[in-house]
Amino acid sequence: MTKTFGGVTALDKVDFSVAPGRIAGLIGPNGAGKSTFFNVLTGVLPGNGGEIRFDGKRLNGLQPHARVRLGMVRTFQKIHPFHGMTVLESVMVGCHTRGGAGMLSAMLRLPAVKAEERRFREAAEAALAFVGLGRQAQAPADALPLGHQRLLQIACGLVTDPRVMLLDEPASGLDANETARLADLLIAIRAQGKTLVLVEHDMSLVMKICDQITVLSFGRRLANGSPDEVRRNPKVIEAYLGSGEHRA
Numbered sequence: 001m002t003k004t005f006g007g008v009t010a011l012d013k014v015d016f017s018v019a020p021g022r023i024a025g026l027i028g029p030n031g032a033g034k035s036t037f038f039n040v041l042t043g044v045l046p047g048n049g050g051e052i053r054f055d056g057k058r059l060n061g062l063q064p065h066a067r068v069r070l071g072m073v074r075t076f077q078k079i080h081p082f083h084g085m086t087v088l089e090s091v092m093v094g095c096h097t098r099g100g101a102g103m104l105s106a107m108l109r110l111p112a113v114k115a116e117e118r119r120f121r122e123a124a125e126a127a128l129a130f131v132g133l134g135r136q137a138q139a140p141a142d143a144l145p146l147g148h149q150r151l152l153q154i155a156c157g158l159v160t161d162p163r164v165m166l167l168d169e170p171a172s173g174l175d176a177n178e179t180a181r182l183a184d185l186l187i188a189i190r191a192q193g194k195t196l197v198l199v200e201h202d203m204s205l206v207m208k209i210c211d212q213i214t215v216l217s218f219g220r221r222l223a224n225g226s227p228d229e230v231r232r233n234p235k236v237i238e239a240y241l242g243s244g245e246h247r248a
């Protein structure tokens with residue numbers, strides 16, 4: 001994958017792959033290209049070169065919602081809860097990416113729509129229970145503390161029944177206990193056979209749960225391998241020490 005912004009090469013022929021049912025970490029100092037990578041992968045930004053394949057299917061040129069329908073969802077570092085909605089309603093919004101009933105049927109409230117809404121509600125309740133927010137279902141979404149907001153984001157992704165989840169700094173702002181709970185949750189999601197790709201600055205979390213780690217630096221792939229291989233790689237140590245971001 002290659003992506004340029006004017007004269008800046010944010011991604012320079014970055015090679016990345018992850019097998020089903022694995023957790024991949026994408027790390028690198030500030031400005032390394034991690035967010036750009038997610039943006040091109042999800043179709044928010046067009047790439048300038050390269051190819052994206054998902055389960056053998058070429059994704060280049062597909063709109064973001066089409067990629068979600070194929071089973072690729074993303075959570076964002078910045079949280080934008082739906083104002084005026086409950087936690088449960090927020091998760092139900094995500095269900096509409098997999099809904100079958102059309103807009104007209106929805107407006108006429110045909111029986112098929114009611115049945116679908118019931119299915120959405122059940123799926124949303126199951127996703128909330130899975131992330132540990134079952135008891136908060138009726139709370140206003142924007143009143144949740146940050147740790148719960150992050151779990152809500154994950155529930156919103158899970159309810160679409162994705163095959164791959166791209167998580168943008170899921171531990172950002174969490175304390176040690178909340179991060180430990182998040183680690184358990186991500187491992188439980190992997191146990192369901194789902195694939196996770198994690199952009200994260202919390203090195204202890206990345207080292208603990210990732211099966212593989214790719215390190216970006218100045219838009220290039222600096223290293224790729226197991227947590228142990230990456231931790232011992234002198235180029236990685238230098239990139240982090242040089243950036244003053246050594247938080248391992």
Ligand SMILES: Nc1ncnc2c1ncn2[C@@H]1O[C@H](COP(=O)(O)OP(=O)(O)OP(=O)(O)O)[C@@H](O)[C@H]1O
Pocket residue numbers: 005008009010028029030031032033034035036037
């Ligand atoms: N929309 C844009 N227009 C111009 N340059 C951009 C744009 N988005 C990113 N860049 C540049 O591309 C490079 C990679 O940025 P990116 O945000 O992808 O890095 P990052 O690894 O996600 O950083 P961080 O850890 O700080 O989020 C940087 O040099 C950045 O300034």
